[in-house]
Amino acid sequence: DAGVIQSPRHEVTEMGQEVTLRCKPISGHNSLFWYRQTMMRGLELLIYFNNNVPIDDSGMPEDRFSAKMPNASFSTLKIQPSEPRDSAVYFCASSPSLTGELFFGEGSRLTVL
């Protein structure tokens, strides 16, 4: 079975540009999580969904960040406008439940110049 699929794997953009990260969770998983990882702050939970509904977005750093899950097989994380401090690896993870095992994608490495 395919795991969690994220795209793009790498993105380099300039400050002020819009960035869209994509995620396809494992089929049948009800919960989807977006994390951001940096050396300084570790793995931070940004937002998570259950049955396509956003449950908690308190980890989203500011209004420049938004996430959607229009259906059970697709989610996006958008940053508009992007800033250099947004540079990080963004992970999407899915799970059969909100506190069950997390299955991570390979991550999207974002560099904002």
Added chain:
Amino acid sequence: TQLLEQSPQFLSIQEGENLTVYCNSSSVFSSLQWYRQEPGEGPVLLVTVVTGGEVKKLKRLTFQFGDARKDSSLHITAAQPGDTGLYLCAGGSSSASKIIFGSGTRLSIRP
């Protein structure tokens, strides 16, 4: 806010040595997970512990959940270079309905 603190942050030891990594919190968790992450990849689950005092073994790795379900430890016996990676503990809280991660321990095993 629930926080998980891991120690040490970095650990470099010789192949064949033993080591212990700690994960501590002031909060009670319904479950505690340990993940290992290798460069360029996402974290992968090693084990989940759910009962206070529970001990689980995975080959040379021994995981323990504290009696009060606020802390956990990972002990590796006879470390090998293949054990190198970032070890993350993660707490599951039924009240908060989410999983939060500790700060991580970066382990390096020298041949």
